[in-house]
Amino acid sequence: MADATAVHATFVLERTYPVAPERVYAAWADPASKARWFSCHGEYHMDFRVGGSEMSRGGEPGGPVYTTHIRFQDIVPLRRIVYTYEVLRDDQRMSVSIATVEFAAEEGGTRMTFTDQGVYLDGLDTPEPREFGTRTGLDRLDAELRGELAGV
Numbered sequence: 001m002a003d004a005t006a007v008h009a010t011f012v013l014e015r016t017y018p019v020a021p022e023r024v025y026a027a028w029a030d031p032a033s034k035a036r037w038f039s040c041h042g043e044y045h046m047d048f049r050v051g052g053s054e055m056s057r058g059g060e061p062g063g064p065v066y067t068t069h070i071r072f073q074d075i076v077p078l079r080r081i082v083y084t085y086e087v088l089r090d091d092q093r094m095s096v097s098i099a100t101v102e103f104a105a106e107e108g109g110t111r112m113t114f115t116d117q118g119v120y121l122d123g124l125d126t127p128e129p130r131e132f133g134t135r136t137g138l139d140r141l142d143a144e145l146r147g148e149l150a151g152v
Helices: 021-029 031-037 127-145
Strands: 006-017 043-046 053-058 066-076 080-089 092-106 109-121
Touching: 006 127, 021 031, 021 092, 021 109, 021 127, 031 043, 031 127, 109 127
Parallel strands: none
Antiparallel strands: 006 109, 043 053, 053 066, 066 080, 080 092, 092 109
């Protein structure tokens, strides 16, 4: 492929939630909770364990289908989750990334640090929309922790 390109980028997002680390970690580890705040797609499943997987797939009617495949590489309960993931648009791989989510107790709640190290392929994706989408997801995590997504 003559026009094959690879753009590398890292971004780090830090959030503080006014709840215990157990609640923040559970929002990542519990499939029902994670589906509410993470998945905006029609098809979703998660097997939360080292070596387990997570998948979401969907898109707007008549538009492209986006699929995310996740593999959990390392889990330290209440402290750290490390996973690799790829994003596809229809059958084309757009990106491959490694993400690390770290949880730390602090007075009045939990400090969570999300680090994403990605390679964006062949001009099909760029770092900016990925960071924007992750920020939006973490806003939804905040709503989940406040109980606003429980009925979704």
